[in-house]
Amino acid sequence: MTTVIALVAVFGILVSVHESGHYIVAKTLGMRVNEFSLGFGPALFSSQWGETQYSLRIIPLGGYVRIAGMEMDKTNDPDAFPNRPLWQRFSVIFAGPVMNLVLAAVLYILAFGPIGTPTITTTVASTVPHYPAYAAGIRAGDKIVAVDHRAIGNWTELQKAIVSHAHQPLLITIERHGVKKTVTVHTRYDKHLKEYIVGIEPQVAMIHLGFFASIRSGVDYTVRLTGSWFVAMYHLVIGKSRFDLTGPVGIAVYVSQAAQDGLPYLVLLAAALSANLGLFNVLPIPVLDGSRLFLLGLEGVRRKAMDPDRENMIHMVGFVVLILFVLVVTYHDIVHFFHVGAAF
Structure with a gap:
């Protein structure tokens, strides 16, 4: 209905x-x-x-x-x-x-x-068991803040970083309960998606802009x-x-x-x-x-x-x-x- x-x-x-x-x-x-x-x-x-x-x-x-x-x-x-x-x-x-x-x-x-607006964040919602991110110790609630010591601002930047390391290990910096930690993660090729992944499911957050910002963004x-x-x-x-x-x-x-x-x-x-x-x-x-x-x-x-x-x-x-x-x-x-x- x-x-x-x-x-x-x-x-x-x-x-x-x-x-x-x-x-x-x-x-x-x-x-x-x-x-x-x-x-x-x-x-x-x-x-x-x-x-x-x-x-x-x-x-x-x-x-x-x-x-x-x-x-x-x-x-x-x-x-x-x-x-x-x-x-x-x-x-x-x-x-x-x-x-x-x-x-x-x-x-x-x-x-x-x-x-x-539903916005994909760099905070982890879940990790797939037995996939690289899970094996490296990344868990739900962790926030990914950097890859190879370069700051990551959004999910798109993280995806690009993963793709660019198709045959190389990544140094992923996470933040958990205010404490930062860097782990080594190896990418895995997914035959169905036809791309390299690490097994991370991101959190989706609702972003609300202010009155004038929403008008400007909507028109733009x-x-x-x-x-x-x-x-x-x-x-x-x-x-x-x-x-x-x-x-x-x-x-x-x-x-x-x-x-x-x-x-x-x-x-x-x-x-x-x-x-x-x-x-x-x-x-x-x-x-x-x-x-x-x-x-x-x-x-x-x-x-x-x-x-x-x-x-x-x-x-x-x-x-x-x-x-x-x-x-x-x-x-x-x-x-x-x-x-x-x-x-x-």
Whole structure:
């Protein structure tokens, strides 16, 4: 039940925030919004409030805001989407992805601050019996402070030190009850992990930053994540990296696991998903926000709008292709996570 609630909450919040971006800007600019819908397909719930119909539909894989004139119907209504200035139309479309990035930043701020971020420390949670660390006398509660007399500040530095001593003994300095002690540890190659290890399981601590530090870190992390995403897309285009995309099934598996691990993990995952949803939507793929932004940019350069029928056809074809793409990704997710069938 917890998993189902987590899935509904995460998908619902991400989609509703995205669509709220379109909705709020459209209403602020005086456009008439005919419908605000979460999900696709037959309506489970529908209610008219003012000029807008609010719907909850059966397929929870997205949503939409239906603004008057957005279906490319020819109309002289000044409130209709096509009759608004270019910058207003651009703002309405761009607001969806922006809201997802804002949500990501807010969730990261909450994670770094009041909720807390799970952080791997250099304090030992346990040592594996008969492995090098255990044989050297390292036990749970020991804090690793140095390797070869060089200070170790975090778990990543410790991992690098272990890997760099693949065929050499390490001098590991531990602190136990305020007393420091140095022991010699030989690494062991693990066939399953395919790397050298010493048999240490680290403790995970919840780190809470202060008010201003959490805001700074949350915003900074979102900005760096955005930059890394575009770099990854560039590497994908030039063939430098492998195409690997997780679909709805894979996301559901990750959300389920995060929900079992606890609220901090779920919030961090939701933040990453929100950022990726916003960034994915700016790609110039028909039916996504990015394609509309591209066409609006083209209109600005040409000083002429694309023929409505042609634009409708582009989005219709794009929608069909996107559905097929989602089905393929979903199949690969099922093969990968549940080991059913064979990948192609």
